[in-house]
Amino acid sequence: MGRRIRIVQVRDHGLYPAAVGALLGKEADFRVFDIVAPCERTADLVQAFGPQVLVTDTHTACVSCPSLLADLRHACPRVPLLLLRLADHEDEPGLAERALLASHVACSADSDQLMQLLRKLAGGASRLDADARPRLLPPRAAGQSGNGGARAASGPYDLSPRERQILALVAAGNSSRSIAERLRLSLTTVATHRANLMRKVDCHNVASLTRFALNADLSG
Numbered sequence: 001m002g003r004r005i006r007i008v009q010v011r012d013h014g015l016y017p018a019a020v021g022a023l024l025g026k027e028a029d030f031r032v033f034d035i036v037a038p039c040e041r042t043a044d045l046v047q048a049f050g051p052q053v054l055v056t057d058t059h060t061a062c063v064s065c066p067s068l069l070a071d072l073r074h075a076c077p078r079v080p081l082l083l084l085r086l087a088d089h090e091d092e093p094g095l096a097e098r099a100l101l102a103s104h105v106a107c108s109a110d111s112d113q114l115m116q117l118l119r120k121l122a123g124g125a126s127r128l129d130a131d132a133r134p135r136l137l138p139p140r141a142a143g144q145s146g147n148g149g150a151r152a153a154s155g156p157y158d159l160s161p162r163e164r165q166i167l168a169l170v171a172a173g174n175s176s177r178s179i180a181e182r183l184r185l186s187l188t189t190v191a192t193h194r195a196n197l198m199r200k201v202d203c204h205n206v207a208s209l210t211r212f213a214l215n216a217d218l219s220g
Contacts, residue, residue, distance in 0.1 A: 004031040005122040008051035010072065012037055012064035017057045020084060023111055024055070030118070037065040043075035051076065052122040057084040058099075062092035069101040077177070080121040082106060084114075085207065096198055096205050100191045103175040105207045159200060166193045170209060 007030055011017030024032045033049040035042055037060055046054065054072055061068045061083060072081055083102035085095075099105050106117060159167065169179045180190045194209070203209040 004029050005119065006031050006033070006050060006052045007055060007118065007122075008033045008035060008046050008049050008053075009055045010035045010037050010042060010046070010060065010065075010068060011057060012060040014057075014059055014064075017060055017084075020055070020057065023114075024118075027115060037068055042068070043071050046072060046075050051079055053118055054079050054081040055084065055118070056081075058092050058095055061098055062094050066094065066098075069098045073101050080104070080175075082118065082121060085205075097195070099205055099207075100176050100194055103177075105205065107207070159197070163193055163197050163200070166190065167197055167209075170194070170197075 007024060009017070009021050009024065009032060011021060011034070013036065021032065021034055024030055033045075033051070035045050037056075039045070042065075054076060056068060056072070069081070069083070080103040081101070083099055083105045085105065085107055103121065104117070106114065165183070166179060169182065174182070176187060176190045176194065179185070180187045183190070198204065198209055201209070201212050203212050
């Protein structure tokens with residue numbers, strides 16, 4: 001066997017992230033380092049482990065340790081950061097803003113797809129295959145508004161040329177950092193554009209914004 005993929009999972013004491021960790025540990029080509037948050041030395045431990053992929057979940061990042069995603073980004077700015085959310089689960093407060101710091105947001109309902117995604121991220125993939133990406137997203141994110149009603153995908157949203165450009169890159173699976181480098185913008189500027197996009201199309205997390213872009217065909 002070749003060198004195993006180093007994955008650092010930062011989690012709280014919840015049953016869901018613990019189950020995800022157990023699932024990752026069963027993969028022969030994964031070497032999983034487990035950090036329980038909140039921990040004052042999280043950033044130091046993450047750097048010491050030298051991960052190829054960082055994994056955490058929305059409850060840990062938004063409830064147990066609200067500064068976690070920013071801390072992880074500061075500690076390992078170039079390491080892919082995967083944020084997991086539970087299928088059909090209500091979004092935690094502040095998720096939309098914090099999710100902008102993640103490389104990808106995925107639903108962990110399909111374990112095979114999740115493992116495939118982790119291997120792609122570890123291999124340096126900057127985008128997901130179009131046929132795989134939708135299955136990783138929450139079913140309720142498909143063009144629905146925060147009120148639960150469906151919005152027409154082709155409706156007018158008054159998007160600027162730059163917002164449409166960023167929306168296309170989001171649909172292609174690019175992270176905020178990748179978009180910033182490609183368009184030669186600051187990370188803060190990209191985050192602002194993504195937040196404006198979410199407000200205009202009534203999407204409240206990065207996963208639903210990605211699904212909107214795919215369904216609305218605004219990215220072409």
